[in-house]
Amino acid sequence: AQSVTQLGSHVSVSEGALVLLRCNYSSSVPPYLFWYVQYPNQGLQLLLKYTSAATLVKGINGFEAEFKKSETSFHLTKPSAHMSDAAEYFCAVSGAYSGGYQKVTFGIGTKLQVIP
C-alpha cells in the first residue's frame, strides 16, 4: 500500500521568498517519488523525481526536493519564488507493483499563489 499526504491545499508566498511545499508519503516498498506541476487547464508536467540515487534531487525551474527516509518526507523547495511559479503542485509516489506495473498515487495537490 502507498499513500501521499500534502500538507496545505493552498500556500501563498511573496515574490522572491522561499517556496516550501510539504509532502509525506507511506509505502510498503522503497518508493519512487515525484513532483508534478499543473498550470490551469493543462496536464501535469514532471518537475523532478527521486529514484533511490541522490537524496537531494534537482528539477526544472529551480526547484529541488530532498528525500528523508526517517521523516518519510519529500518536500519541494525553491529559494526564490517567481510569479510564473503560481500553479498547482502534486506529489506522487510509486514503487509497489500491481498487475505488472507500478501504480502511481497522487496527493490532493497544493495550490501555490505568488504575491507580487
Add this chain to the structure above:
Amino acid sequence: GAVVSQHPSWVICKSGTSVKIECRSLDFQATTMFWYRQFPKQSLMLMATSNEGSKATYEQGVEKDKFLINHASLTLSTLTVTSAHPEDSSFYICSARKYRGGTETQYFGPGTRLLVL
C-alpha cells in the same frame, strides 16, 4: 524528451453522444498508458490502465462499458466515453509510461476537457 499529446483539448457534446479522446506518445513507445479523471479542485483519479495488445484494466467503480479503451499501437491509446451524460463532464488526462534504468516515470498529456450538455 518524453512528449505526450491528447486530442482534442476541448470537446462539447450533447447528452447521449459518444466522444473519443486520443492519447499519443510522440517520441517514445509506451506499452502502458493510463487514463485519469480530474474533478475541479481535486487530484487525479486513475480510471484505467491501457495495455498495448490486450484489454484495459479498470479501477474499481469505473464502468468499462461506458469508458471504452483501446490501445491500438505502441504510441496510441483512445478513450471513448459512450452515451455521455452531464455527470461525465470532467478533465480527462492520459499518461504514458516510460521505463528506463529500472525506473518508471509517467509523462502526462495536456488533458481533454469534456463538457456534456
